[in-house]
Amino acid sequence: MAELPQGGRTRVSEVPNAGRVHQGPEASGNGTTPLNGRAVDRGHAKDLFRRFVETRNPALREELVGLHLPLVEYLARRFRNRGEPLEDLVQVGTIGLLKAIDRFDLDREVEFSTYATPTIVGELKRHFRDKGWAVRVPRRLQELNLSLNKVVAELSQEIGRSPTVAEIATKARLPEEEVLEGLDTSNAYAVVSLDAPAGGEDAPAVSEHIGVEDESLEALEYRAALGPLIAGLPERERRILYLRFFGGMTQSQIAARLGISQMHVSRLLNRTLAVLREGLLEDGETG
C-alpha cells in the first residue's frame, strides 16, 4: 500500500540513499562502468589519479572530472523530478565530484565511483535541504507560495483576523483557483526552517508550561506508538501541539505568543502531525 504523502514531506531519507544508488553504476561488475552509453576505463582513471595525486595538476583534475561526469549525470537524474533543471543538478553534483577527486586516496581498495557516489549524492541532498524543499516542488509553486505567505501575513495584520481565500486572491491579484493551489502546496511541501534547532526564540517561556502540557498529553490513552513519538518531539513542536489542541489557542495567537508567523505555526503543526501519523499508518500497515 502506498505511503502517506506526508511522510515524504518531512523525511529527507526519501531521497534515494547513497547505498542504494551506488549499486547502479557498480552493478556491472566488470572493468568498466557503463553510464549513459559511455564507459569509464578504470585502468585509465587509476593512471590519471596516480598522476594527479603526485602533481596536483589542474589539467588532470579537469580530465578526471570529464571522465566521471556520466556518474554525476546518472546520480543527478535521480533527483530530476524535484522541480530543478537537470543541468543545475549536474552542476551541484559536480561540486561533490570535485570534493571526492581531491580527497580520493589511491591506497584505498575501492573504486573511485564507489567512493565518490556518497559525496555526490550528499551534495545533491544538501542542495535540496538548503533550499528548504525536501520533495519536488515546481519552481512556479515555490514562488507562488512565497508570495502568498507574504500576502497572508500582511492581510492578517491589516484586518486583524485570518483572511479568506477571496480576500487573499484580491490582494495578490491572483485567481482564487491559484490561491487554492498555493494553499494546497504550502503544507504539503514546505519544510522551510523547520529544522531550525528548537529552543530558540521561545526557549525561555517553555519551561514554565511544559509540566502542564505533559500532563494533558499523558492523560490521553493514545496508542502505545504515539507516546514516544510525542515525547521525542522538539520542545517547540510539542508546545504548539499543546497550545493548539489543548490550550484552545488559534494559530495566530500561538504565533504571537511564540513570536513567529502564523504560516510558520501552520507548517510546524502540520509537520508534527505528519510525523505522528506516519507511525500510526505504519501500525495500520502491519496490523
Place this chain on the structure above:
Amino acid sequence: MTSTVHLEIPASGAYLAVARAAATGLAAQLQFTYEEIDDLRIAVDEACTQLLARRGSATTLNVAYRLEDAELRVDVSIEAPDSSRPPLARDTFAWQILSAMTDEVREQSEAGRLWLSFRKVGGRG
C-alpha cells in the same frame, strides 16, 4: 440550501491529498478564513488517517462534504469487518485533535461500516 459532494478514493494514504484539496476548495466557497481552512485540512487528514488505520481489507474510503450556509460537514467512512469496535475512542489524541479543529465530532459504527463525522463553521475570523 445544502449541497453535497461525494468523494470515493482508494483506501491509501497516498490519496489523502485529494480529500484535503476538495475540502479546501469547498471551504473557500463558504468564505472560510485561511486558518479555518487549515484547521479543516488537519481534521480531514486526521479523520481519514484514523479510518485508514482500521481499513483491513477495505479498498475505498468515502468522504462526503455537505455545504450549508457557513458550515461544512464532513462524513468519512470505510468498510470494516470489525465494526463492533468504535472507529475512534474519545480518550485518544486523535479525538482531541478532531475536537479542537472542528465544532462537533461524531463517531458511529454500523453494519460493517465505520464513520467519523465532523462539522465546522466558517467565516468567523
